[in-house]
Amino acid sequence: METLSYLAIGFEQALTPQALLFCLLGVSLGTFIGVLPGIGSLTTIALCLPLTFHLEPLPGLIMLAGIFYGAQYGSSTASILLNVPGSAPAAITCLDGYPMSQQGRAGIALFITTIASFIGGSFAILLLVFFAPILADFAISFSAADYFSIMILALTAASTLSVGSPLKGLTMVVLGLLLGLVGTDINSGQFRFTFGIPALADGINLVALAMGLFGVAEILNNLSNGNVPLASREDISLKNMLPSKQDWKAFRNACLRGSVIGSFIGMLPGTGPTIATFMAYAGEKKLSDTPEKFGKGAIEGISAPEAANNASVQAAFIPTLTLGVPGDAIMAVMLGGLLVHGITPGPQLVTTDAALFWGVVASFWIGNALLLVLNLPMIGLWVKLLSIPYRILFPSVLFLICIGVYSVNNSSVDVLLTLGFGLLGFFLNRFGYPSAPLLLGFVLGPLIEENFRRALVLSGSNLATFITRPISLVFLLMTLALLSFTFWRGSIRHLNNPSGVNP
Amino acid sequence: MKQAVILIGTLTISLLLTACGEQSQTAVESTADYPSKPIRVIIPFGPGGLADVTLRLAGEPLGEGLGQRLVIENRPGAGGVAATTNILNSEADGYTLIVLTNGTTIAETLFDKLPYQITEDLVPVSSVTWFDLVLLVHPDAGVESLEALLAEKGNDLKIATINPGSTQNLTAELFNTRSGIDATIIPYRTTPDVLGALLRQEVDLVIDAYTALKGAIDSGQARPVAVTGESRNPAMPDVPTVTEAGIEDFVVTGWNALYAKAGTPPEILRQLNDSVARVVNTQDIQNRFRELGVEARATSAEQMQERLLDDIEKWRQVIETAGIDTL
Numbered sequence: 001m002e003t004l005s006y007l008a009i010g011f012e013q014a015l016t017p018q019a020l021l022f023c024l025l026g027v028s029l030g031t032f033i034g035v036l037p038g039i040g041s042l043t044t045i046a047l048c049l050p051l052t053f054h055l056e057p058l059p060g061l062i063m064l065a066g067i068f069y070g071a072q073y074g075s076s077t078a079s080i081l082l083n084v085p086g087s088a089p090a091a092i093t094c095l096d097g098y099p100m101s102q103q104g105r106a107g108i109a110l111f112i113t114t115i116a117s118f119i120g121g122s123f124a125i126l127l128l129v130f131f132a133p134i135l136a137d138f139a140i141s142f143s144a145a146d147y148f149s150i151m152i153l154a155l156t157a158a159s160t161l162s163v164g165s166p167l168k169g170l171t172m173v174v175l176g177l178l179l180g181l182v183g184t185d186i187n188s189g190q191f192r193f194t195f196g197i198p199a200l201a202d203g204i205n206l207v208a209l210a211m212g213l214f215g216v217a218e219i220l221n222n223l224s225n226g227n228v229p230l231a232s233r234e235d236i237s238l239k240n241m242l243p244s245k246q247d248w249k250a251f252r253n254a255c256l257r258g259s260v261i262g263s264f265i266g267m268l269p270g271t272g273p274t275i276a277t278f279m280a281y282a283g284e285k286k287l288s289d290t291p292e293k294f295g296k297g298a299i300e301g302i303s304a305p306e307a308a309n310n311a312s313v314q315a316a317f318i319p320t321l322t323l324g325v326p327g328d329a330i331m332a333v334m335l336g337g338l339l340v341h342g343i344t345p346g347p348q349l350v351t352t353d354a355a356l357f358w359g360v361v362a363s364f365w366i367g368n369a370l371l372l373v374l375n376l377p378m379i380g381l382w383v384k385l386l387s388i389p390y391r392i393l394f395p396s397v398l399f400l401i402c403i404g405v406y407s408v409n410n411s412s413v414d415v416l417l418t419l420g421f422g423l424l425g426f427f428l429n430r431f432g433y434p435s436a437p438l439l440l441g442f443v444l445g446p447l448i449e450e451n452f453r454r455a456l457v458l459s460g461s462n463l464a465t466f467i468t469r470p471i472s473l474v475f476l477l478m479t480l481a482l483l484s485f486t487f488w489r490g491s492i493r494h495l496n497n498p499s500g501v502n503p
Numbered sequence: 504m505k506q507a508v509i510l511i512g513t514l515t516i517s518l519l520l521t522a523c524g525e526q527s528q529t530a531v532e533s534t535a536d537y538p539s540k541p542i543r544v545i546i547p548f549g550p551g552g553l554a555d556v557t558l559r560l561a562g563e564p565l566g567e568g569l570g571q572r573l574v575i576e577n578r579p580g581a582g583g584v585a586a587t588t589n590i591l592n593s594e595a596d597g598y599t600l601i602v603l604t605n606g607t608t609i610a611e612t613l614f615d616k617l618p619y620q621i622t623e624d625l626v627p628v629s630s631v632t633w634f635d636l637v638l639l640v641h642p643d644a645g646v647e648s649l650e651a652l653l654a655e656k657g658n659d660l661k662i663a664t665i666n667p668g669s670t671q672n673l674t675a676e677l678f679n680t681r682s683g684i685d686a687t688i689i690p691y692r693t694t695p696d697v698l699g700a701l702l703r704q705e706v707d708l709v710i711d712a713y714t715a716l717k718g719a720i721d722s723g724q725a726r727p728v729a730v731t732g733e734s735r736n737p738a739m740p741d742v743p744t745v746t747e748a749g750i751e752d753f754v755v756t757g758w759n760a761l762y763a764k765a766g767t768p769p770e771i772l773r774q775l776n777d778s779v780a781r782v783v784n785t786q787d788i789q790n791r792f793r794e795l796g797v798e799a800r801a802t803s804a805e806q807m808q809e810r811l812l813d814d815i816e817k818w819r820q821v822i823e824t825a826g827i828d829t830l
Contacts, residue, residue, distance in 0.1 A: 046550035046577065050559055140702050186690055189613075189667025191830050196616070198584040269695055323702070324718045325695045329549065332695065336551025339714070340560060342794040346718025410578050411585065450692070457689055458661070458705050 003130060010358030014366055019059050026063035027367045030070020031374060037084050037397060038211045038404020041071040042330050049337050057341040058356055062363040064334045069121060072310045073371050076113045077382050081106055083218045084397055088210035089273040089309050091439055092281045096294060096301030103297055107241040110379040112299060113306040116255045120307030121368045123259035124266065124314035129361060136322040139267040144455035145465045149475035151448045154275060156479050157282035158440045169437045176441020179204055186450050199413035207408050208417040209442060213435040215401045216422025219394050221429060241379055247299050254284050254300035258307030266312030269319055269327040273312040278440045280308035314364060321357060323347055534768045537597055538571040545601045547586035549579040553714050554602055554759045557632045560791055564782045582610035591619055595766035605670050605757045608814035612822050613668050615829045627807035628761040628772060629779040634797040635732040636674055636755055639709045639716060639725040641701055649728045649748040653682060656707055660686035663697045663706040671710050673818060674731060674755045676825040681753045701725055712757065714796040731755040738796055760807050776804055
């Protein structure tokens with residue numbers, strides 16, 4: 001009950017005209033930059049940070065947070081319509097979102113992802129409101145060995161991300177792991193595979209990789225195919241946008257599972273939404289009775305990752321606000337904004353700055369509701385994008401990608417890398433090598449290595465640490481279960497289908 | 504075909520635009536008008552960090568005093584190489600400045616093949632910010648002082664810092680050398696990760712900037728046992744310096760300073776130094792910096808350069824003694 005009275009104070013703070021205005025400003029800006037490929041919330045928040053120095057701490061933080069979670073709403077739009085993700089986490093939404101759009105179901109896909117975003121976000125906010133202190137303590141108790149085991153589970157699940165040949169999928173995971181090695185080794189400080197290029201010292205920029213492999217590659221692909229229509233033009237009336245009963249059924253459980261996976265990954269510092277969306281997708285495909293439908297426009301394939309995406313960014317506020325341990329670079333920037341006002345993030349924030357804490361939390365509700373109202377009517381408008389002729393649309397998208405990638409680090413090398421990865425992605429697609437496993441390998445590789453080595457240093461080089469720590473053990477057992485399940489299912493299929501043709 | 508032409512056209516335009524951003528040419532003008540347009544300040548870190556926040560705070564009154572806006576530009580990464588290369592590609596006209604830090608003096612030794620010489624290619628304007636690092640333990644660890652911790656753990660001590668090559672990490676190396684113990688230094692990716700390691704009690708000691716961990720200290724998540732500065736930190740008068748705690752010849756003070764490209768007219772440098780000194784001494788900046796747990800202090804150009812050279816030498820010795828491979 002105490003929580004509810006605090007929440008009431010929060011709403012009082014967040015419903016002032018000023019707070020509402022900045023909330024609306026933040027989420028609108030967020031949606032907008034989310035739709036634009038490449039330009040991410042980090043860049044936008046960094047640009048808006050100095051602006052907040054002149055504001056009261058609360059509206060400033062509300063606006064920055066609004067940009068952050070608002071961007072997740074928009075980021076799947078371009079994935080679905082153009083097969084060009086708005087941000088790295090949304091890359092996975094291309095797999096089933098774009099086929100839906102090709103089938104003339106773009107309106108439904110956008111409707112579903114908006115609702116999934118809202119549910120995912122709301123789920124994590126509920127956790128934040130009612131269980132934040134417990135969850136934060138739980139999340140912070142994850143040590144290097146535990147992270148290692150979770151990432152191993154994620155990597156194992158990644159084997160399901162490919163549609164075609166499993167061997168090709170595996171090849172791409174390994175290529176991703178190798179690309180992840182580029183940069184400074186965190187344990188020794190030594191450069192690896194940087195080839196004397198200073199811009200590579202901090203590793204390959206995730207945005208450059210994702211935008212190249214998915215964005216530029218798709219544009220090249222379209223150009224080489226000549227003028228095939230993007231997707232069938234649709235008449236977007238409310239009726240065409242509304243999912244069928246069957247769609248809702250597929251959506252419901254996927255969305256819930258996505259919210260849970262997203263919240264869990266999101267509250268672990270240092271993981272990020274890309275891992276959340278990829279794991280949610282892999283999980284859905286594993287659990288599905290009809291995994292063959294994935295990659296061809298499965299509702300589950302867009303609902304789960306989108307719910308996970310928004311759940312993870314909202315859940316990332318759990319350790320950030322309750323322990324003062326920001327989960328990623330974006331959170332750190334937001335907290336930097338508080339420093340200017342003389343507010344140092346830490347567990348005392350909940351008690352000494354209760355109005356601020358609960359004001360921000362309440363603004364999440366308001367922001368998500370605004371996003372829902374903002375995004376649903378936009379769907380018709382977005383789908384109209386498809387009627388823009390190629391010769392105007394694609395150069396514009398390419399131009400936006402270049403600007404977006406450049407803006408992350410103000411680095412022109414990143415732009416060149418994007419174009420290079422675009423070419424790579426184009427050829428890989430041509431030969432049937434999927435890009436999604438590569439991206440996941442790239443994100444997970446450094447985390448696995450770093451945490452493996454750190455776990456060994458912490459345990460005095462004792463490998464047993466991975467099975468003596470309970471959390472780690474649980475995840476290793478889950479990995480084992482997943483592998484056995486896959487083999488079991490594989491053999492059942494084989495029995496039913498002795499010709500050996502993969503359905 | 505048509506699409507290919509448009510594609511190549513767009514690519515060219517994007518690349519040209521990037522190139523323009525990289526090397527904005529500025530006409531040389533008389534120094535008497537300086538500054539007649541906004542001044543770029545390049546920060547070799549991402550936004551939201553200590554250097555970024557303090558420079559943005561001081562940048563505003565500084566711009567007002569000079570009659571032109573200061574535009575803060577973040578060029579993070581690679582030990583400041585991207586940032587430094589950027590200023591060296593601009594004109595030596597005082598319209599591009601860079602923030603150097605104690606980290607710069609480490610990079611000088613750590614990186615074998617820097618495409619520039621920091622001591623020759625850049626000239627000092629003034630220091631802006633000075634800060635301590637702080638040594639922290641977990642409140643449940645049951646140790647009240649650094650001496651007690653060393654006596655209890657000895658060579659089993661585990662220290663968490665951010666990445667190798669950082670001031671924090673090398674300070675831990677220096678700590679090992681000066682205290683004569685052989686502690687394991689465990690690198691983490693970010694300061695929050697380091698704090699997490701302490702909260703889990705997987706390490707015994709954490710070394711990081713006071714500002715970054717002020718929240719953790721104030722809330723009792725972490726207990727400070729020593730500060731690395733020459734004298735005690737006014738925010739924590741009860742916490743001794745490392746030297747007072749019995750480890751001799753151990754002082755680490757971090758700083759952020761403004762530098763310009765060598766060849767910048769001396770009158771412009773003087774004007775900038777005056778402006779920085781005036782702003783840094785205002786009550787407002789003094790107070791706001793103190794709230795952040797850092798000290799706002801300007802120096803003469805000569806003092807700053809002396810400090811830079813001293814620190815280069817100091818970290819060179821630490822790197823050599825610790826046997827760290829240069830890159």
